Amino acid sequence: MPGRLEPDEMPRRDWLGLAGLWTAALAVGGSLVGMARLPKPRVSPEASSRFRAGSPLEYPPGTVKVLPDQIVRMIATEAGVAALSLVCTHLGCVVGEDADGGFLCPCHGSRFDAQGKVLGGPAPRPLRWLEVSQAADGALVVDAAREVPAGDFYPPTSGRPA
Amino acid sequence: MSEINLPQLDRRIKWALLLTSLATLAVLLASALAENVFAPWRIIRGRYAGILAEKAGDARGAALARQFENRIVQNVLPELGTVDRCITCHPGVDDPRMTDQPQPYRAHSGDYLIHHPPEKFGCTVCHRGQGRALTFEEAKAVGHHWDYPLLPPEYTQSSCGLCHTGPEVEHRGGEVYALGERLFGEKGCRACHRLSGRGGSLGPALDGVGMKVRGQLPMAGVSGEHTLPQWLAEHFDSPQRVVPGSLMKPPQLSREENTALTVYMLSLQNRDLPRSYLSPEKHREYYLAARPAPASGEALFSQFCSPCHDTGEIGIYDKFYAAFAPAVRGVAFAQIASASYVEAVIREGRPGTAMPAWGAAAGGLSDAEIAELRRYLLATPVPQGSRLAEPILARAHDPNYRSTGDAGRGAAIFTRHCTGCHGPGGAGLLAPSLVTSTFQRHAADGFLYATIAEGRANTAMPGFLSRGGFFERDIEDVIAYLRKLGGQDRAASPVARAQGQP
Ligand code: FES
Numbered sequence: 048m049p050g051r052l053e054p055d056e057m058p059r060r061d062w063l064g065l066a067g068l069w070t071a072a073l074a075v076g077g078s079l080v081g082m083a084r085l086p087k088p089r090v091s092p093e094a095s096s097r098f099r100a101g102s103p104l105e106y107p108p109g110t111v112k113v114l115p116d117q118i119v120r121m122i123a124t125e126a127g128v129a130a131l132s133l134v135c136t137h138l139g140c141v142v143g144e145d146a147d148g149g150f151l152c153p154c155h156g157s158r159f160d161a162q163g164k165v166l167g168g169p170a171p172r173p174l175r176w177l178e179v180s181q182a183a184d185g186a187l188v189v190d191a192a193r194e195v196p197a198g199d200f201y202p203p204t205s206g207r208p209a
Numbered sequence: 210m211s212e213i214n215l216p217q218l219d220r221r222i223k224w225a226l227l228l229t230s231l232a233t234l235a236v237l238l239a240s241a242l243a244e245n246v247f248a249p250w251r252i253i254r255g256r257y258a259g260i261l262a263e264k265a266g267d268a269r270g271a272a273l274a275r276q277f278e279n280r281i282v283q284n285v286l287p288e289l290g291t292v293d294r295c296i297t298c299h300p301g302v303d304d305p306r307m308t309d310q311p312q313p314y315r316a317h318s319g320d321y322l323i324h325h326p327p328e329k330f331g332c333t334v335c336h337r338g339q340g341r342a343l344t345f346e347e348a349k350a351v352g353h354h355w356d357y358p359l360l361p362p363e364y365t366q367s368s369c370g371l372c373h374t375g376p377e378v379e380h381r382g383g384e385v386y387a388l389g390e391r392l393f394g395e396k397g398c399r400a401c402h403r404l405s406g407r408g409g410s411l412g413p414a415l416d417g418v419g420m421k422v423r424g425q426l427p428m429a430g431v432s433g434e435h436t437l438p439q440w441l442a443e444h445f446d447s448p449q450r451v452v453p454g455s456l457m458k459p460p461q462l463s464r465e466e467n468t469a470l471t472v473y474m475l476s477l478q479n480r481d482l483p484r485s486y487l488s489p490e491k492h493r494e495y496y497l498a499a500r501p502a503p504a505s506g507e508a509l510f511s512q513f514c515s516p517c518h519d520t521g522e523i524g525i526y527d528k529f530y531a532a533f534a535p536a537v538r539g540v541a542f543a544q545i546a547s548a549s550y551v552e553a554v555i556r557e558g559r560p561g562t563a564m565p566a567w568g569a570a571a572g573g574l575s576d577a578e579i580a581e582l583r584r585y586l587l588a589t590p591v592p593q594g595s596r597l598a599e600p601i602l603a604r605a606h607d608p609n610y611r612s613t614g615d616a617g618r619g620a621a622i623f624t625r626h627c628t629g630c631h632g633p634g635g636a637g638l639l640a641p642s643l644v645t646s647t648f649q650r651h652a653a654d655g656f657l658y659a660t661i662a663e664g665r666a667n668t669a670m671p672g673f674l675s676r677g678g679f680f681e682r683d684i685e686d687v688i689a690y691l692r693k694l695g696g697q698d699r700a701a702s703p704v705a706r707a708q709g710q711p
Contacts, residue, residue: 063220063223063224063227064223066227067223067224067226067227067230068226070226070227070230070231070234071226071229071230073230073234074230074233074234074237077233077234077237077238078233078237081237081240081241089280089281090280090281090283090294092283092285092292092341093285094285094286094287095283095284095285095328097328098328099326099328180272180276181269181272181273182303183273183301183303183304183305183306183307184303184304184305184322184323186326204267204268204269
């Protein structure tokens with residue numbers, strides 16, 4: 048029978064006990080991490096913020112076109128194409144086009160110039176400029192979730208990518 | 210029992226703890242790897258990133274390769290009620306450079322995606338299957354628990370019909386659908402099947418048949434996969450094998466036609482798609498279905514009548530149905546039938562026989578169409594030799610002519626001369642029934658007289674007056690008997706008899 052006379056045994060048992068405890072702790076910890084991830088799905092069925100705005104050929108320099116479904120104004124210049132969001136930065140109404148090329152919000156009267164800069168009213172920020180890129184088939188793609196600095200025009204390349 | 214060996218128990222518990230914890234850790238690690246490293250979609254997208262990098266020849270190609278992320282991508286379309294993640298593993302569908310790649314990286318065939326951007330249409334609205342799946346096996350949605358499995362490629366064109374008409378897509382990638390739609394009209398399917406409120410009632414209505422699920426179909430006779438397309442295709446080959454006791458004549462289709470008609474059936478989905486998805490031509494089709502443009506009598510006849518009546522020029526005994534289809538465009542019939550009689554029979558059908566009612570409330574033909582059809586039937590050209598004698602024609606069209614015969618005598622004559630074909634009591638055997646309510650109500654005495662006297666050319670009905678040895682009185686007696694069969698006892702009315710004396 049092992050006892051105090053055989054001190055070798057104690058460290059070995061200790062090692063076993065410690066290893067068991069540590070792995071158990073790791074297992075519990077790992078499971079908790081896994082469980083903590085559960086409430087956050089990898090992808091949820093939300094409508095995509097990206098949409099196609101058509102072929103670059105539809106936007107020769109000088110074009111100004113409103114896409115009413117997506118609530119953006121597409122602006123094309125020599126420098127490229129840009130997308131200006133028409134959602135008011137105050138409380139989210141859709142701004143209307145003003146006579147002078149600017150915008151007027153019907154809700155609380157914010158006014159913006161053609162570049163989206165605030166001219167008056169309660170709007171705290173200028174209208175958002177959205178990121179424009181190009182899909183593989185050449186179509187322009189606007190991402191309503193990504194903003195770019197005002198005055199940033201995307202220069203589209205024509206045809207298919209090489 | 211000896212005393213408990215404490216140190217040994219202690220060791221055992223520790224070992225158990227170590228081993229179970231290790232096993233738990235292993236499971237955790239394995240699932241973390243499976244989810245984050247070895248998920249099939251991750252591997253596929255990882256390879257696609259390589260392809261993109263390889264093909265990045267210019268600035269835009271490089272930008273595309275740079276922007277590519279290894280994450281789940283999807284098209285969420287609340288209007289269509291779909292969430293399609295197919296593009297996660299088919300990332301190259303809209304990339305024209307990917308036509309040379311193997312699946313799942315290949316670009317979509319044809320120019321379908323140019324007119325149907327995936328952001329607006331998704332994938333499953335045309336291909337069916339499970340859009341949320343992230344493995345191919347699950348995306349196919351095969352088995353008991355899935356209603357709409359991935360369509361085999363040869364049937365995908367059925368989805369064109371949700372928003373387009375056949376002629377519209379015939380030369381634009383929808384040729385199979387267009388053929389199916391045409392065959393549906395040409396084969397006269399509407400003679401027995403109703404669709405959008407128009408058609409006969411011998412077979413089931415076909416609205417929404419493309420949305421049937423496997424549980425709704427008898428699958429015992431289907432030798433292939435138990436799916437709706439397979440059921441339809443095998444059913445067209447042999448209706449009786451798939452549906453024992455089916456009344457449907459095998460439609461005799463080539464392989465290609467079978468596929469096309471199956472495609473058309475699959476397109477009949479009765480789905481409430483948003484109006485903005487439908488092409489203007491489809492809107493027009495719906496509009497016209499609600500207010501049919503006047504079709505020619507000939508077109509109506511071929512669509513609704515010819516499967517049973519054929520050309521209508523000769524009387525046909527149909528062995529398949531063991532029933533008689535009269536010569537509705539026969540030369541004799543065209544001369545003696547009145548417009549009101551023909552229209553009434555078309556409108557009301559012949560209850561108790563295979564001839565359904567075609568009026569607006571039943572078969573869906575408008576009064577104008579029935580009149581058009583009647584004009585077509587009665588406009589059958591009559592060759593010189595077949596023209597009936599003037600007195601007979603006059604009597605046939607005389608609305609005031611009433612038979613004054615003796616029903617008792619008529620019964621004896623009828624039994625001897627008529628029951629062979631028309632059956633005992635005129636109930637119909639090889640020749641049509643004479644007791645249906647429509648016939649009794651709308652066939653005038655003059656019409657009966659002319660028919661019995663002169664027979665019907667090109668049918669089995671002989672003329673009894675000239676060659677059959679009948680006298681005029683015999684015919685009148687037979688008519689009286691027929692009226693009695695129909696529930697009118699003329700003999701009980703001496704006034705009528707007195708009035709009717711020549
Ligand atoms: S929402 Fe536009 S001004 Fe208030």
